[in-house]
Amino acid sequence: MGPCQWQNARKLCWVDTTTADPLVGRLLDGRYRIESRIARGGMATVYLALDVRLDRTVALKVMHRSLAEDPAFVRRFIGEAKSVASLSHPNVVHVFDQGTDNDVVYLSMEYVPGRTLRDILRDRGRLPAREALEIMIPVLAALGAAHQAGLVHRDVKPENVLMTDDGRVKVVDFGLARAIEATNQTRTGVMIGTIGYMAPEQVTTGAADVRSDVYAAGIMLFELVTGQQPYDGETPMSVAYRHVHDTVPAPSSLVPEVPPLVDTLVANATAREPGDRPADATAMLVAAVDAHRMLPRTSTPPLSHSQPHGLHQPPTPSQPNARTAVHAAQSAPQAAPAHTLIQPRAEMPQRRGFRPNWFLVILAGVMVVAVALTGWYFAQPEYVAVPELVGKSLAVAEKNAARAGLKIKTVDGKHDENVAEGLVLRTDPVAETEVERGATITLVPSLGPKRVVVPDVAGMTGNDARDKIAAAGLTVGTVTRVANTEVERDKVIRTSPQNGEKVKEGAKIAIFVSAGLVMPDVGGMPKDEAAAYLGQQGFQVQVQEVDDDAEPCTVIAQTPKAKAEVDPGAQVMVTVARCQDFLNWFGRGDDDDEARDDQQFTLVPGVIGKDVKDAKSELEALGFKVRVQRLGNRGVVQFQRPLPNSERPAGSTVFLWH
Template sequence: MTTVTTDPLVGRLVDGRYEVVSRIARGGMATVYLANDRRLDRRVAVKIMHPHLAEGTSGADFVARFRREARAAARLTHPGLVAVYDQGLDGDTSYLTMEYVAGSNLRRVLLTEGTLPLGQALDLLADMLDALAAAHRAGLVHRDVKPENVLIDTDGRVKLTDFGLARAVNEVTSTTTGTLLGTVAYLSPELISTGTCDARSDVYSLGVLAYEMLLGTVPHVGSAPIQVAFQHVNNDVPAPSQSAPWIPAEIDDLVCALTARDPADRPVDAGAALSLVRRARAGLSPADLGRRATPPAADGRVIATAGTASGSDGLVPTASLTALSAQDREAAGLTEPLSVGHLTPPTTRPGPAPRPRPVPARRRRGTRAVVWTLVVLAVLAAGGGGAAWWFTSGPGAFTTVPPDLTGVPQAEAESDLEAIELGHSVEGRYDDDVPAGEVVATVPAAGEAVRKDGDVRLVVSQGVRMLTVPGDLVGSTQVVATTALEGADIVVAEPRATADDAVPAGEVMAVSDGDGESLEAGAEIPHDTAVVLTVSSGPAPVVVPQVTGSEKGDAVAALEDEGLVVDVTEEHSEDVAAGRVISQDPGQGTDAHRTDPVTIVISLGPPLVEVPDTYGQNVRSAEKALKDAGFEVEVRHPQGISPLNIVYAQDPPGGDDETAPKGSTIVINVF
């Protein structure tokens, strides 16, 4: 990876946190640097917007687009998408920080390899679609899928980056700034012609990328971006087998489906396209997957990719399409200025009228006519005999496909065909009924005609298609687990909800098949097996029972029997006997869930108050003092009634911080 050490930002500390180490790449909107995050002590990629883009009347639009990249990408979480960590403003410098991916990108791989083996191309395409499907599920389109934005780390993992052109789908209507955003070689027809796009536009771009990985060139090329744009709108992407005849029909069908000019004919999003890729790959033999096309020889053609229109981003401004000379516009097949939403069909300039061919003079000599007549008769006679031989005994003769080729092992069917000197080819196909290795069908079918020097295609069973249960399902959310299973082409049945006091609601507790058999991560299951997720519904619902007035022990037991967590507090009460429940919260009949807390207040009985000391007081004064303090008074005359009526004893005694329950009885002895 080339770095530039003379960049003035190298060595600078951005926003007091990111120490710029070196420059990684420079694009039309921003420059990307390798930096150290001093706060978290990790390497990051810092993307800094070019200062001049923030100037002038259009500067706000560029700043908004740059910041939109951070917001769009930060919403996405997927191992195949480059993570965005932070966004900020350092003075006049807008920046964002992203995950640093050490490795290369798909453009460098294609420049080095030229073409990729079919199996590797399909694997890369599947990884890209899997990552892009996460964006589409979040309602985002990328709008700039190209080899430069497909990173491949040192472990071979694929990561999509640069959602700088992405915008929420419900915001995407048309290009209002007069600029088409995206790299022209990969733009979808609708984005070029109308400025509108959705998830299917990304699917088209990946279809072009698949074509390029297989054949080493994009399907539409030209010496100027306008020529490439015109071809996207008016010409179908050719089948790859036109350039490499060995490419199977399944791949032709796949590429043509992804790059259909009408968006309605494409898969609705990356997830649907991923299913097509997996289905196409499943039907290919290992020999086909290992083959690769010969890289195209240099022919002087200019492919309009990155950097052909406006800077290294490869963007195609409308102005660059309209500001063409009349000669250039006519050479590109345009008779009207090109604007967003308008591509004019090509017109053909009339050339000079063709010269009439000279009519040869008649040969009038009769002898020559006789000679030619005899020659023609001889040729016809010989031809008739040759034709008879060709269609009866020669290569043009036909035979019939033997009837006993299906249901037998592949080797036996091949031997039967060799015995009657018929060639054969083999196509693998999953089959739920025919054992692996046996012939499912033949093309042509049994009893149908086939040339004696022809081939019979043997469709050989690969057995029941088995799928692998993904890992890390238990403990994930239902949404994450369902997405992982569907991504593996596994049918997901209705989830089974189970209440659990410990597992949060929505978390997967177990994975099983329809018969209730547990499925471990990595287990192989038939393709038609429906997987059942046992999902926690959280603690079970309960109704809070009535415990007010109950003894403390009985109340706690009743609440805990319902799975509720009891919180006990105590307070004095003049009305509720000690040890009984004064109140509860929530009250009787309230809807709750197991493990919910319920607070009960236990009575400590009446409050303790200080007992007045009435010793030596007149009985009336003593009674009043005690009653004012909240006590009942019992007067006794152990020594008989005396006219003095003086208190000489008290139980319990008063004074010295002596206390007794409010409302209790104080006995005073009087003489």
């Protein structure tokens, strides 16, 4: 891997193609021959490979060894790969296969020649609003398809958007972030790459749903039209803090040329509260399409309002139409030709009796026919072209129709995913059809996307909640059991999207069911603190000490296991490492630091009762590493190890429970 540097809280690395890669030339799983290395990131390396069975070029994403050695990650990775492989959408990079070959865990994916959106931003800087929306629309379409399938991307950013050589847009890496979250491998290098796009709830609780993807999409749109992210800071923590506490500024405050429509789109998508954002990427897609439609097309001049397209214009004096020409021919005085003035010859005798003048008779007949033809012509109806009214408001459509000499009739509206409510969905006849002036055309207004209100199923059993959700025209998605002592076990706590929200008909609704009392995870906690805490929760605690290499007087096992559903007052067995002399134990070394004769010790401050974020910052400032474990959702430190005022070598790990 080539050199790296930090930019706007992102770690950017360049691939050093001159370094020999042991996987290049290797045949994985007897099927994929690796040809070359394409790119390397914080979690995986991407290779160009040939599928020798199907004789096709693929992209292989090979997970880094530290992840591949984690069984929890591999299990979650396989499950996520299966889910993503079932997602078929033209704007999603297709996953063909997943496998392992000894120490190699890989994904076989569609090979997309081109560049990432990050490369394009780096080369071009900010993009015009219309072009930015033309990139975001397929991205939102891909995310919307995933959301409808119950998938959350969790890592939406320009690096995960590919632009093909022929102009197509592809989104990659669905589900990979979720697989990473299932492990203990989450490191600074992994999180830094996404901190600039994390929704506030991801920063504070680690939870993410479809609205977290919407937030990241809003940040990405901001970056496309301004050329920079909304927040910058010297450390990732400072950037994360601003995501939680600040409101994303309007893009036009940085680039005045950005239209208000884009400001509104960004503001809605990046609302700090998830409930104030569009319900999912499909809802944001509808808003983006509407904004794109209403942006002016600067490449073609607008039509003149005085000459609507498709209407017949009055002829100019130099260009009379056929009707005017006939009328002029009939009304103009006619001069008789000279050869009609025939004089009788003197030598011919005059005949007696009536002799008709045949020329006058014929001329009279011609005049009668001409007058009849003229009357017939002027009696014919005048035809006009139906103007283009689709996408216009009803008021504008009625005005344009009247200008063309037409009447309108409005019928019951229809729902449509792409045309906003109140705009014309279609006309009968369609635009450019020739109809008689004064004819009536039918307008069908759009009722906008059809949305269903999520019913309130809190407090119901799982089966009753399923029935009520199905009766509302929706489907049940994932069912998650959550520790909750306030709601009876097996009863619904809440749904996502929440009750009262409007979602697409047939959308999947996730249900969160109470698991009642759940066994807390006290692993690694000091013996006395663990016993006291479990006693406060109503458990009957027994403690046994065993010889172990772990830090003395710390919990190394518990029965029942952490996160198991238990009844109040259950008996708990806590196993701790024998409480021997700490200095003797420390002399053998520990997991974080190699013992050295010149070790310098630092006093561990007491942070119990402080906000977890503040405590973590304070300890890190003293040079300690910090690992946070959750007991509840208080956000306040309840226990710490080592205990306050203990001395530890610089760089040691301090454990916090909240």
